[in-house]
Each structure stands twice: as C-alpha cells, then as structure tokens.
Amino acid sequence: MKKPPSHEPDEELSVTPPKKWAAGVPAVTHALEYSLEETSVRRTGTTLLTMNQVGGIDCPGCAWADPSPGHRHLNEYCENGAKHINDEATTRRVTADFFRRHSVSELGQRSDLWLNQQGRLTEPMVKRDGSDHYEPISWHDALGLLAGELKALDSPDEAVFYTSGRVSNEAAFLLQLFARVFGTNNLPDCSNMCHESSGFALHETLGTGKGSVSLEDIHHADLIFLVGQNPGTNHPRQLSALEEAKGNGARVIAVNTLPEAGLLRFKNPQKARGVVGNGVQIADRFLHIRSGGDLALFQGLNRLLLEAEDARPGTVLDHEFIMSNTSGFEEFARHARTVAWEDILTATDLTREEIEAVRDEVLRSKRVIVCWAMGVTQQKHGVPTVREIVNFLLLRGNLGKAGAGTCPVRGHSNVQGDRTMGIWEQMPDSFLDRLEREFGFQPPRAHGLDSVNSIKAMHEGRVKVFLGVAGNFVRAAPDSAFTEDAMRRCGFTAHISTKLNRSHTVCGRTALILPTLGRTELDTQATGEQFVTVENSMSEVHTSYGRLKPASKLLLSEVAILARLAVRTLDGRGGIPWEQFEADYGAIRDRISNVVPGLHQFNRRVVRPGGIRLPNPVNEGIYPTPVGKALFSCNAWEMSSAPEGHLLLQTLRSHDQWNTIPYTENDRYRGIHGSRRVVMVNPDDMDRLGLAEGQRVDLVSVWADDVLRRAEDFKVVSYPTSAGCAAAYYPETNVLLPLDSVAATSNQPTAKGIVVRLEPTV
Numbered sequence: 001m002k003k004p005p006s007h008e009p010d011e012e013l014s015v016t017p018p019k020k021w022a023a024g025v026p027a028v029t030h031a032l033e034y035s036l037e038e039t040s041v042r043r044t045g046t047t048l049l050t051m052n053q054v055g056g057i058d059c060p061g062c063a064w065a066d067p068s069p070g071h072r073h074l075n076e077y078c079e080n081g082a083k084h085i086n087d088e089a090t091t092r093r094v095t096a097d098f099f100r101r102h103s104v105s106e107l108g109q110r111s112d113l114w115l116n117q118q119g120r121l122t123e124p125m126v127k128r129d130g131s132d133h134y135e136p137i138s139w140h141d142a143l144g145l146l147a148g149e150l151k152a153l154d155s156p157d158e159a160v161f162y163t164s165g166r167v168s169n170e171a172a173f174l175l176q177l178f179a180r181v182f183g184t185n186n187l188p189d190c191s192n193m194c195h196e197s198s199g200f201a202l203h204e205t206l207g208t209g210k211g212s213v214s215l216e217d218i219h220h221a222d223l224i225f226l227v228g229q230n231p232g233t234n235h236p237r238q239l240s241a242l243e244e245a246k247g248n249g250a251r252v253i254a255v256n257t258l259p260e261a262g263l264l265r266f267k268n269p270q271k272a273r274g275v276v277g278n279g280v281q282i283a284d285r286f287l288h289i290r291s292g293g294d295l296a297l298f299q300g301l302n303r304l305l306l307e308a309e310d311a312r313p314g315t316v317l318d319h320e321f322i323m324s325n326t327s328g329f330e331e332f333a334r335h336a337r338t339v340a341w342e343d344i345l346t347a348t349d350l351t352r353e354e355i356e357a358v359r360d361e362v363l364r365s366k367r368v369i370v371c372w373a374m375g376v377t378q379q380k381h382g383v384p385t386v387r388e389i390v391n392f393l394l395l396r397g398n399l400g401k402a403g404a405g406t407c408p409v410r411g412h413s414n415v416q417g418d419r420t421m422g423i424w425e426q427m428p429d430s431f432l433d434r435l436e437r438e439f440g441f442q443p444p445r446a447h448g449l450d451s452v453n454s455i456k457a458m459h460e461g462r463v464k465v466f467l468g469v470a471g472n473f474v475r476a477a478p479d480s481a482f483t484e485d486a487m488r489r490c491g492f493t494a495h496i497s498t499k500l501n502r503s504h505t506v507c508g509r510t511a512l513i514l515p516t517l518g519r520t521e522l523d524t525q526a527t528g529e530q531f532v533t534v535e536n537s538m539s540e541v542h543t544s545y546g547r548l549k550p551a552s553k554l555l556l557s558e559v560a561i562l563a564r565l566a567v568r569t570l571d572g573r574g575g576i577p578w579e580q581f582e583a584d585y586g587a588i589r590d591r592i593s594n595v596v597p598g599l600h601q602f603n604r605r606v607v608r609p610g611g612i613r614l615p616n617p618v619n620e621g622i623y624p625t626p627v628g629k630a631l632f633s634c635n636a637w638e639m640s641s642a643p644e645g646h647l648l649l650q651t652l653r654s655h656d657q658w659n660t661i662p663y664t665e666n667d668r669y670r671g672i673h674g675s676r677r678v679v680m681v682n683p684d685d686m687d688r689l690g691l692a693e694g695q696r697v698d699l700v701s702v703w704a705d706d707v708l709r710r711a712e713d714f715k716v717v718s719y720p721t722s723a724g725c726a727a728a729y730y731p732e733t734n735v736l737l738p739l740d741s742v743a744a745t746s747n748q749p750t751a752k753g754i755v756v757r758l759e760p761t762v
C-alpha cells in the first residue's frame, strides 16, 4: 500500500504563457506519471488497456462517446481519463485507524486535494451524535441506523436522496425505485447544477431533453460550433472526433471567453502526426465573447439569416422543414428583427463583421452541429440561450438529418443515464405510470426537491435526512457557507462514496460513510460476476465490467447497499424482490426493460458490441411537444453587466481536477502551476482596476441580499480573458455563488457570470 502525503502542498505559484495546443506527447507522459504515482504498474496496465473497449471498463471520466467497435484504438482513452481511472485505482487506503488519528473537525480543516489523496475508503464508519470522530460500524448496524432514521420521519419528504452522475444505471434505477416506494420524489442530482438548463430548453422546444447527434454526425458535419466548452481538458476525445470531422472538410467555430488550448490546436497522441508534428488546428474561427453574450450572438446570427433570406428569397431558410416540422416561426421572426445591433455588440463584445463572417460560414454549410456545455448552461440566461440555439438550427433544417443537430456535451460518465433511469425530482407522469404498472405501487406525483431547493429545505429544518449516492454535495453546491450550515442542521447524513471528501467532514449530527466499489473493480454477487451499464452523451447504452480486485473486502456495491437499505426500510412494502436484484443485476435490467422506453430486451441487446442507441424522436421527425412540432421561441434578455470596478467571474475546472476534487495544484494548459487560489484577469482590466501581477486579493461577490460572500487570499494572474470577465477555479470559489442566483426556470445555479470585486489585501 502506498503512503499518502501527510502534509498539505506548499508550492509557490508560478505562471508561464498559456499553451496553444492540447493533448500531444506531454499529455500522455503526464497521465502516466500520475498513474505510476498513485497505483502499481500492473493495476495501471489492467485498467488502461481495457478502458473504453468492448467488454472493458467504461471510463469513469466524462460522457463523451466511444467510436464504434471496429474503429477503436488500442489506447482508447485520454490523459484525463487515465487520471480519473487511476484516482479510483489508487493503492492508498483510508482505514479505521486513520479516523482514530484524525477528528472530524481536524479533517474539516484539510483541503479537498489532501482529503482525496488519502486514498480509498475501506469500511463503514459512523460519527455518532456528540462525537468528533468516525468509528467503525458493521454494515448491518449502519444500514439499520439509516433505515431507522428514515422510518422515524414524520413524512418521506423529510429525506433527500442526492445522486452524482458516476452512478450506474442499475444503482440509479434502484435508488429512484426505493425513494418512490418510500414515498418521495426528493431526488436532487448533479445534473441540476450541470445541464439542467439544456434539458429544460430542449424539452420545451423539441419535446425531448437529450442531444440529437451521434459521433458519426460529428464526423460528417460541415460546420461545428463549440460554445462555452473546454474540450481539451473536459472532453479530450472530442478533439479526436473534431480532427476526423476536419479531415472530412468540416469547419469549426469556437465561442469562448478564454482562448482555451484545446480549441486552438490538437496534437493527437494516437497518431504519429500528432506526436511529432504541429497537430491540427481545431477552431477555424474563434469568437472571444463576453461572459453571458451567447444568447445575443445567436440572436444576431438569426437576424442576419432572416435578412439574408429577404435579400435572396428561397435560398437561405429551409421553408419546407419550417412548414412541416415547426410552429411559431412568424412570431419568432418578428421578434428577431427587433433586436438592436447596438445591444448585440455590447452584450457579445464582438464586431458586426465577426458575426457576419459566421453567417457566411453558416450559409456555406448544409449540415451544422452546435455543441455546448457549462459556459452556456451555468448562466442566468442558460435556458433562453439554448432555446435560441434551437431557433438557429431550425431555421435551416439542421435537425433530424445526418451531420446536424444539438450536442449538449454531458459531464459525468452516466449523468444522462441516471436521468433515463428516473433520477429527477420532476419525472413525467408517463414514467411514473410505467413504474406503477411494473411494481404495483403508487409513486408520489408531486414534484420533489432539486439541489437548490434541497439546501433551502435542509436549512429550514424541513429536510432531516440526507443520503448522497456518490458526489460531494457540499462542495458542488453554491453558497458554501450556507450549504454547509444546511448540511450540519440535518439530524442524519449518509454518503455512499469511494473516496474521502468534504461532505464527510461537514455532516449531520449523526453521519455515516458507506464505502463502495468503484467502476474499475470486480463486482461479485450470489449469482457470480456482475457488470453494470451506462449511457453516454450520445444516448448509447453499453456495458462496463470491473477488472480490479476491490480496494477492501468490506466494500459493498452501490446496488447491494441500496437493495439492503430498501429491505431494512420498507419492511416488505411494495413486494419488490430486492434480494434478487442484489444477487443478479440482470434481474434489475429486466425490470428496466419494462419501464424505460427504448430499453426493451435490455439484457440481450446491451451485451452486443457497441450496446444500444436510444432513439431520439427528433431524428425520426417526431417532436413530442404539446403541439407535436418543434417550437420557435422569442427570447428576451437583459445584458449581464458588472458595475464600475467590478468583473463578471466564471468558476471553472483546471486541467488537473475532477469536479470538486483537485488532483494537483497545476493547470498546465493555462500555464498556472503550484496554486489554485488564482484569479485570471485581462491585462486591460488589471490596469483599469490598478491591479498588479501576483497581487493578493480577496474576491467578494455582489448580490441583492446583504450577505458578505468572500473568497480569501487569491493571486491575480494576467490572462487573456475577454474584457470585463475574470475566471477562478471551482470549488474554492463556490462560497461566492449566492444560492438564489439561478438560471430562470431551470433553477440551475449560475456558476458563471457572478459579479465580483477584487479587494487587495496588502
């Protein structure tokens, strides 16, 4: 077993120029350095060689799709995928002795990085009311304690069940079934903080919340937009797909507040050309947009397309598509023509010529795809921005045909699958009806609590028990101080986790740590070895087989923990064969077949190479909206603006972290080393605000309430952010996000576009 470092890192900040390319040889060597440090050579080989292969382990990183089975490389993973898998496969262990040596309050002082570096959790632990230490507890007693707390509640709605998107389909299906038989729809998830705005907007306009494109579509598009997305770090194999598309003649337009390395150039480590040459230029055009300006950009673009049609009638818009598939065009067109250019140019900080050049690219293209991620969804106008993107695609019939469509690029490897399985506080009646028919109980129909509303309810004492299945809720959620307070007010918290994180140290009066198998590990149950299934960003459902010996003999799988919890809590209610589900995951999939449309004969079909692609109605020309057509929408907006002396802050990921978990203090592509407490500011803004490189500042956010939200002791780094816009890492900055600052209608926290001032500290 490797020993974890016992000290916090104490490196000094050093800054080098940002990189202009991503994912070549240095990327590969960095991944291997990380692997060898964390695990043994043999474990690294076992995991990496089967990663993303048929019959192997699905990468626990992002949700990007794998090429079809005949087209995979021997090394079908990226640098970051290798880091994520090895972070789980580490040979470091957190034992009962560790918790004897470290009190909960002491662990609460430790950094996210240090907590994660301690290694894998190995046995169930309990922190009893009044104690400051976790102590060992048997599985039987731990689950009995949690079941007892749940049964003692006055109402099932006094519990919430949080899911993070690494959870398998099988475990997610059991969790939502358990919660609903128990009597609540309180199923908040990480998706509430991730692509909720996409889901809302796509559902409203197209009748389905998922993206429409496949990897093949990307390969065969003429024009691909990458909006508010950093693929070089967060979806690295997307760059291989873009490289292929470019080889087929595609053009790429990147829209971002930062000139991210992966958007500029890509050196493909899987190709000799990538290793020795200059790589491929990814973005043919880069729009250095102002924070929150994307709605205005697409509106301006739509207006230009309408005007181009006026000038050359019958040549620009796809009238046939609009007539037969859409509704609301006239009203949309009237509205789009009224948007003032002055407002568009101020909101985007682009020139009219730049937007006109994009229009010309669009006019030359027959098949257009728009990809987007957190730069779009985590904004106040996230929902209308996605709706405007849909307007843009509808105008030229760029939906439901090969090489065109919507591509919300999902985060966690199974975040989309968890939703398919029913993890959502607002599942539609059609799903609940099928659940009712299949299991013969009446699921609750009232909507449950999402992430933000769960925090409010915990704070007000309306929720008393919190169960987190994967994830790190207190760090992922906004308004850290308020959220931590909310968590501490819970009588009882429990986390099913692979690794130690801050949510274990900021906990209820009584708290459980329920350690679980990771996706890399062999999962053996009464009927033998089990596999699980996951769904990627392109709606492909496929298998994942664990390969490694479990980190500890005392680990249970997520499925086993949830099945046993259900047995202990429900006392036979619903007559559901939980023991059978634990013994044979195929029995769960048989039931999923009957509940989830598109997954009929799940067991038989999912084991085929490549798995099952869930149908997207849009690709069959079906739009399940109330009027049965795709809806154009009119989207009004207010300019995001920061008062004089303030900046619009985005909170984002470094190259070396997985969401709330930093792996190191470095962000190689951005040239930042040795510290994460940095704020990237445009040099002109630094001059205007009188800030010097390396100056120490506190970040203070400005919001309608009187609460002081301060993130202390950051260093200013001069960086080519767009004017008036700053960037700093998450989760260190979550303390600045007001809980009430959410995207309209989706209730998604606005992790981008926060108004802040930088207060020099010395």
Ligand SMILES: Nc1nc2c(c(=O)[nH]1)N[C@H]1C(S)=C(S)[C@@H](COP(=O)(O)OP(=O)(O)OC[C@H]3O[C@@H](n4cnc5c(=O)[nH]c(N)nc54)[C@H](O)[C@@H]3O)O[C@H]1N2
Pocket (backbone or CB within 6 Å): 061, 062, 080, 194, 227, 228, 229, 230, 231, 233, 234, 235, 255, 256, 257, 258, 260, 289, 290, 291, 292, 293, 294, 373, 374, 375, 376, 379, 410, 411, 412, 650, 651, 652, 653, 654, 655, 656, 657, 658, 659, 660, 752
């Ligand atoms: N290595 C690694 N991979 C990951 C993750 C990870 O933490 N680490 N997390 C996973 C998860 S859960 C998710 S959701 C995805 C997230 O993937 P991304 O969405 O790429 O994640 P962020 O780091 O939030 O980066 C947001 C991007 O949007 C840009 N941006 C910010 N504001 C605006 C704006 O107003 N307009 C435009 N056009 N651009 C803007 C930022 O400059 C940045 O490039 O990644 C997944 N993959």
Ligand SMILES: Nc1nc2c(c(=O)[nH]1)N[C@H]1C(S)=C(S)[C@@H](COP(=O)(O)OP(=O)(O)OC[C@H]3O[C@@H](n4cnc5c(=O)[nH]c(N)nc54)[C@H](O)[C@@H]3O)O[C@H]1N2
Pocket (backbone or CB within 6 Å): 164, 165, 166, 167, 190, 191, 193, 194, 195, 374, 378, 411, 412, 469, 470, 471, 472, 473, 475, 476, 477, 478, 496, 497, 498, 499, 500, 501, 516, 517, 518, 519, 558, 651, 652, 653, 658, 659, 660, 661, 730, 731, 733, 734, 737, 751
């Ligand atoms: N300020 C700000 N806040 C944000 C964001 C942002 O951009 N800015 N992004 C938001 C987004 S997009 C997301 S998705 C959320 C992420 O929020 P979460 O999904 O809640 O957080 P993660 O950091 O992915 O969770 C990591 C923890 O998951 C556990 N874990 C890992 N693998 C497994 C497993 O296989 N099983 C189990 N049971 N546990 C496991 C480990 O204990 C690990 O510590 O954060 C959101 N919060």
Ligand code: SF4
Pocket (backbone or CB within 6 Å): 059, 060, 061, 062, 063, 064, 076, 077, 078, 079, 080, 081, 082, 084, 234, 235, 236, 237, 238
């Ligand atoms: S692109 Fe995403 S899914 Fe693919 S190997 Fe990298 S992290 Fe894993």
Ligand SMILES: [Mo]
Pocket (backbone or CB within 6 Å): 190, 193, 194, 195, 410, 411, 412
């Ligand atoms: Mo995410």
